Amino acid sequence: MxxxxxxxxxxxxxxxxxxxxxxxxxxxxxxxxxxxxxxxxxxxxxxxxxxxxxxxxxxxxxxxxxxxxxxxxxxxxxxxxxxxxxxxxxxxxxxxxxxxxxxxxxxxxxxxxxxxxxxxxxxxxxxxxxxxLAILGATPARFAEYDVQVRAEYAWVPGFVYRMKRRKILQSFLARSTIYSTDHFRARHEAQARINLVGVL
Known part of the structure; x- marks a missing residue:
């Protein structure tokens, strides 16, 4: 199954x-x-x-x-x-x-x-x-794929508008004291999520 x-x-x-x-x-x-x-x-x-x-x-x-x-x-x-x-x-x-x-x-x-x-x-x-939100802490390759996939969904949005709005959303996650609320996801994904987010900002 x-x-x-x-x-x-x-x-x-x-x-x-x-x-x-x-x-x-x-x-x-x-x-x-x-x-x-x-x-x-x-x-x-x-x-x-x-x-x-x-x-x-x-x-x-x-x-x-x-x-x-x-x-x-x-x-x-x-x-x-x-x-x-x-x-x-x-x-x-x-x-x-x-x-x-x-x-x-x-x-x-x-x-x-x-x-x-x-x-x-x-x-x-x-x-x-x-x-x-686990995708934010995915492997660099999967995170890069995710970033491309999200842009494809918003292909109708002009590039400069998309980048501005996307940056605002991603920065809001980085600004949190922790991105993840549970011990399980913090331990496994918090550090990588912050690396991934900083890499695209």
Whole structure:
């Protein structure tokens, strides 16, 4: 069993719920959309691989898994509310499966924190954000590939505007006392992330 179907099955099992028929394939197709260069099936696979290593740290592993599956489910390169739409889709699905209101609210928050506009305080939110940001501490070769992929998604933005906005985002991560909130990701990725970020600024 490969990572994607295994993660999917285990996530729903952890929730004690049955996913709607065809939803797995629908999500995979979403991540394969042609406008995606970074926010693609590769990114989802990398996130889920990281999660497999830290699942034991999650308070609600099923919720974190499903939030990861949905966190970039909607991705319009010109959109301003991708996270909101992705969270809404996840919540509609979970509600149709009779998930509890508490689960709906937590999954919604987990997806919305991937906007990266604030440092999360809840443990599962910290874990998910660290997984999403693990790419910053990837090997130099993978980080360079990621940098090219992000630029490709924003090919419609003039170069000087893109560089200005990209620099602002990356500097905001460098300005944090720590990029990662969890001990696991700090120990494994913090130093390399700072090297990678400084290298492109």
């Amino acid at each position: 490969t990572l994607l179907p295994a993660s999917w099955a285990r996530g729903w099992s952890d929730l004690g719920l049955q996913p709607p028929s065809g939803l797995f394939d629908q999500l995979v197709r979403a991540y394969e959309e042609p406008q995606r260069y970074y926010h693609s099936l590769q990114h989802l696979h990398e996130c889920l691989a990281h999660f497999e290593q830290v699942r034991h740290l999650a308070q609600q592993p099923g919720e974190v898994a499903i939030a990861l599956w949905f966190h970039d489910a909607i991705y319009d390169v010109r959109g301003k509310d991708n996270e909101r739409q992705s969270a809404d889709w996840a919540c509609r699905v979970l509600a149709s499966c009779q998930a509890s209101q508490a689960t709906l609210e937590r999954v919604e928050r987990l997806i919305m924190v991937t906007q990266h506009d604030a440092t999360p305080s809840e443990a599962d939110e910290q874990l998910l954000v660290d997984i999403d």
